[in-house]
Amino acid sequence: MENEKKYWLDEPRNVDRIFWSLVGLCVLLAAFDLVYPQHGHFFWENWVGFYGVYGFLSCIGLVLLAKLLRMVLKRDENYYER
Amino acid sequence: MSAEFSPGLILIMGAALVPLFRGPWRKAYMLLLPALSLAYLVALPHGEYGQASVFDYLLTTVRVDELSFVFGLVFHLAVFLSVLYALHEPDAVQHVAGLVYAGSAIGAVFAGDLITLFIFWELTAVSSVFLIWARRTERAYRAGLRYLMIQVTSGLFLLAGIILRVREAGDVAFDFLGLNDLATSLIFVAFGIKCAFPLLHNWLQDAYPEATVTGTVFLSAFTTKLAVYALARGFPGTEMLVWIGATMTAFPIFYAVIENDLRRVLAYSLNNQLGFMVVGIGVGTEMALNGTVAHAFTHIIYKALLFMSMGAVLYRTGTINGSELGGLYKSMPYTTVFCIVGAASISAFPLFSGFISKSLIMTAAADESYVLTWWVLLFASAGVFHYSGIKIPFFAFFAHDSGIRCKEAPANMLLAMGAAAFLCVALGIYPEPLYRLLPFSVDYAPYTRTHVVTQLQLLLFSALAFAVLKRTGIYPPELRAMNLDSDWFYRRLPIIVWSPCGRRGRSRTAATRRRLWSWQRPAAASRPTRTVTRMGARASTSPAPTRGRRTPSSISGRSVRAPDPAAPTASSTRPPTPRGTRPRRPC
Numbered sequence: 230m231e232n233e234k235k236y237w238l239d240e241p242r243n244v245d246r247i248f249w250s251l252v253g254l255c256v257l258l259a260a261f262d263l264v265y266p267q268h269g270h271f272f273w274e275n276w277v278g279f280y281g282v283y284g285f286l287s288c289i290g291l292v293l294l295a296k297l298l299r300m301v302l303k304r305d306e307n308y309y310e311r
Numbered sequence: 312m313s314a315e316f317s318p319g320l321i322l323i324m325g326a327a328l329v330p331l332f333r334g335p336w337r338k339a340y341m342l343l344l345p346a347l348s349l350a351y352l353v354a355l356p357h358g359e360y361g362q363a364s365v366f367d368y369l370l371t372t373v374r375v376d377e378l379s380f381v382f383g384l385v386f387h388l389a390v391f392l393s394v395l396y397a398l399h400e401p402d403a404v405q406h407v408a409g410l411v412y413a414g415s416a417i418g419a420v421f422a423g424d425l426i427t428l429f430i431f432w433e434l435t436a437v438s439s440v441f442l443i444w445a446r447r448t449e450r451a452y453r454a455g456l457r458y459l460m461i462q463v464t465s466g467l468f469l470l471a472g473i474i475l476r477v478r479e480a481g482d483v484a485f486d487f488l489g490l491n492d493l494a495t496s497l498i499f500v501a502f503g504i505k506c507a508f509p510l511l512h513n514w515l516q517d518a519y520p521e522a523t524v525t526g527t528v529f530l531s532a533f534t535t536k537l538a539v540y541a542l543a544r545g546f547p548g549t550e551m552l553v554w555i556g557a558t559m560t561a562f563p564i565f566y567a568v569i570e571n572d573l574r575r576v577l578a579y580s581l582n583n584q585l586g587f588m589v590v591g592i593g594v595g596t597e598m599a600l601n602g603t604v605a606h607a608f609t610h611i612i613y614k615a616l617l618f619m620s621m622g623a624v625l626y627r628t629g630t631i632n633g634s635e636l637g638g639l640y641k642s643m644p645y646t647t648v649f650c651i652v653g654a655a656s657i658s659a660f661p662l663f664s665g666f667i668s669k670s671l672i673m674t675a676a677a678d679e680s681y682v683l684t685w686w687v688l689l690f691a692s693a694g695v696f697h698y699s700g701i702k703i704p705f706f707a708f709f710a711h712d713s714g715i716r717c718k719e720a721p722a723n724m725l726l727a728m729g730a731a732a733f734l735c736v737a738l739g740i741y742p743e744p745l746y747r748l749l750p751f752s753v754d755y756a757p758y759t760r761t762h763v764v765t766q767l768q769l770l771l772f773s774a775l776a777f778a779v780l781k782r783t784g785i786y787p788p789e790l791r792a793m794n795l796d797s798d799w800f801y802r803r804l805p806i807i808v809w810s811p812c813g814r815r816g817r818s819r820t821a822a823t824r825r826r827l828w829s830w831q832r833p834a835a836a837s838r839p840t841r842t843v844t845r846m847g848a849r850a851s852t853s854p855a856p857t858r859g860r861r862t863p864s865s866i867s868g869r870s871v872r873a874p875d876p877a878a879p880t881a882s883s884t885r886p887p888t889p890r891g892t893r894p895r896r897p898c
Contacts, residue, residue: 236641238709248778255775258768267761270677271685280689280768287693288776295568296787302794303569309793309802310450 255281315361317373317421318383319431321348322390322414329410330403341394341406348417349387352380359423368483371423377750378604382420382540384748385608386413388734389532389615396619396727397525408441409529416533420540424483425473425498428541432469432505435534436462442526443518451521457798458518462534465504472497488545499546506538506589507582509558513798515582516566520574520631524622527574531581531618532611539588539607548595553676556593557684559586560691566796567698571632571789573707574621577614580657580699583691584610590688591672594679597751602671604749609664609738613656616731617703620650623720623728624707633702633789638712646720647708649728656735658700658770659692664735666766667742667757674755693773700770701777706789 237243259278267275274280305311325344332340357380361372375383390413397405412435419431436459443455475494477483488495500511507515519530546552560583567579584606591603623646624639625631640647652663659665669692676685719725738745746753780786 234641238640239712248782251771251775251778255768255771258764258771261764262768265760265764267765269761269765270674271682274765278768280765281772283689284693284769284772285776287690288697288773289780291564291690291694291697292568292776292780292786295565296785298565299569299787299794302796303790303792304795306571306791306793308795 315373317361317418318348318352318355318387319414319416319418319421321351322410322417323434326407326410326414329406337403337406338398341398341410342391344410345387345391345394345413348414349384349391352383352387365426368426368477369424370427370483372427373421374423375421377748378540378544379420381604381608381748381750382536383417385611386417386420386533386536389413389611390417390529392612392615392619392727392731393525393529393532395730396528396622396724398723399721400523400525402445402523404441405445405523405526408438408445409526411438412442412529413533416537419537422485425469425476425485426483428485429466429469429473432501432537433463433466435537436466439530439534442529443522445526446521446523448521454518454521457802458514461504461514465501467501468497468504469501472499472501485544487547490546490549490551495545499549502538502541502545503555505534506542506585507535507559508555508589509562510797512559512563512582513796516575516578516796517798519578519581520572524626527622528615528618531577531614535581535585536607536611539585539592539603542589542592543600543603547592547600549593552589552593553681553684554593556586556589556591557687559583559589561586561687561694564691564694564698566794568702569787569794571634571791571793573631573633573636573703574618574625576633576698576703577617577621580617580695581614583695583699584614584657586691587669587672587688590676590681590684594672594675594681596675596679598671598678598753598755599675601746601749601751601753601755602668602673602675605668605671605742605745606665608745608748609656609668609735612731612734612738613653613664616649616653616728616735617657617699619724619728619731620646620653621703621707623724626724627717627720628715632791633706633710634791636707636713636715637710638708639715639717640708641712642715642717643708643719645725646728647704649725649732650704650708652732652735654700654704656739658696659766660700660770661739661758661763661766662736663739664742666739667745670757670762670766671753671755689769693769696770696773697777701774705777 259281262277262279267279269275322344325340325347329337329341352375355373355375357375357377359371359374361370363370363372390410393409393413394406397409400406415431415434415438419428419435422428422431440455440459440462443451443458445451472494473483475492475497476488479492479494488498490496490499504511504514515535519527522530542552563579563582563586567576567583570576570579588603588606588610591599591606593599621631623643624636627643628636628639630636656663656665659669673685673688673692676688720728742757746755777786
């Protein structure tokens with residue numbers, strides 16, 4: 230493994246680059262709503278960055294709730310075999 | 312042209328001959344079967360065939376119309392891809408079971424009456440369980456038994472509903488049923504069990520991950536989509552399905568986030584995607600039903616692709632736990648790319664297949680002012696990208712480097728994944744051929760500026776949330792653990808309730824069982840008389856030392872204990888137990 234080929238993603242700096250590129254893309258997409266207002270079925274769909282904010286908060290909420298759920302539901306992997 | 316049999320019978324009958332072939336002949340024959348069946352289907356004009364009168368009831372064994380044709384078509388695609396993926400497999404049991412199972416599902420889709428539906432419905436259950444048992448582990452055996460019991464229960468509900476309906480309406484035709492009386496309610500529950508409705512769902516997450524590498528690909532395509540077809544045929548526009556479907560989209564994603572077995576994560580996401588289809592059936596408008604059929608079509612392909620990629624990982628590494636994987640993109644670059652295509656498709660990224668099908672259902676729900684449902688579906692759309700679009704490829708192929716170095720998947724697996732990935736992209740870029748196949752005419756353009764931008768916003772901000780949670784260490788780590796689900800009610804609760812002495816009694820019973828096992832060990836077996844006399848009373852406190860030599864196992868890498876030829880075997884030294892002298896169970 231020591232002489233193994235070094236991959237682009239092995240460099241932590243490149244992972245940071247991907248993260249900040251993602252942040253930049255998100256900002257651009259939110260800004261797009263300012264230039265071209267959306268026309269959805271419901272009035273809230275026309276708010277600037279509505280889908281982005283909803284997606285972001287949904288996923289944060291999803292993970293935090295799932296963590297709470299794990300505290301209640303987690304068992305040993307051989308729980309039913311015991 | 313006169314056709315008197317279902318296209319599915321070509322696969323079912325053809326499967327019987329598979330064990331007779333060997334090597335490349337078997338491979339060619341297995342690929343030929345779905346091609347033959349598909350050619351036969353395409354040549355069949357829409358209409359009703361194979362009619363027979365049984366006990367004054369008219370059975371229509373083959374009905375080809377817009378709805379059954381599109382499901383039949385995608386089932387053929389699925390069986391072709393699954394067979395291609397399984398070509399390297401020498402186990403004929405899996406091939407026969409897979410083909411019979413697929414043929415039964417196709418037979419059920421083309422059934423024009425409830426009795427024919429019931430026969431194929433049960434045949435899917437009986438044939439598919441062998442795809443689980445073929446893994447030949449204790450876990451798979453038990454999971455298969457539970458799966459079979461639940462599937463057969465679904466069949467019993469269906470049979471009871473059919474009998475009542477025949478008595479009340481005197482009609483066995485399988486058309487619109489509606490939720491009107493006890494008979495149709497029983498049929499609805501039968502469909503609901505196979506469709507994995509909430510609280511009836513856990514057979515799916517329990518059994519599918521325990522099946523063989525290739526068996527799970529077969530399983531992912533047919534049973535649940537057959538149920539979706541049956542609901543779309545019998546219960547379109549049933550309001551209750553909107554709420555059931557919305558619940559199905561939302562609750563499995565919480566489990567998927569904390570699940571370690573990546574094939575089980577996919578099973579939860581399968582449940583989530585079924586929810587979208589069920590909502591479409593519940594909304595019941597032309598656009599919603601088109602959305603359901605289109606989503607079933609695209610879903611079968613991308614879900615098969617995802618199960619194929621995870622199957623390839625399991626096949627090469629021997630594990631599918633997220634906690635043990637990572638960095639596999641170095642060893643399996645093609646599988647990585649195919650998995651990412653599947654992940655992008657299930658997440659409904661523009662230019663991938665999910666984008667052109669899921670939006671039909673979302674738009675139909677919005678058109679009919681299902682506001683709360685729309686919010687839930689949007690939440691589920693963000694969530695599915697989070698755990699299926701990112702988690703699956705991330706933990707298997709990226710994340711930390713697990714140090715696992717293995718070969719790329721076999722050529723036939725890569726071919727199958729490549730073909731499925733091609734279809735995902737092709738349908739995403741050019742959806743018109745699929746739209747033309749749908750039961751109603753489509754007046755919908757998926758690639759509008761609003762749709763593309765809003766969908767990209769939803770997905771990329773979801774990806775940002777994942778990245779932020781990972782970088783801040785808030786994201787729950789993959790752990791070697793399992794999570795309780797609704798199967799607890801039939802796997803654990805009865806033991807707790809029916810145990811004669813409750814928890815204390817159970818633990819003492821277990822302790823007694825351990826002592827009995829220690830009595831069977833060779834060292835203990837050398838003192839049979841003494842052990843027998845202590846069976847019903849106090850047993851020895853320390854486990855007897857075991858004899859044996861360790862040999863490396865070439866398969867698992869773990870060492871296994873081989874019997875010492877010098878040591879007496881348990882059976883040879885086991886004392887005869889007198890009849891009627893079973894040890895009393897201590898309470």
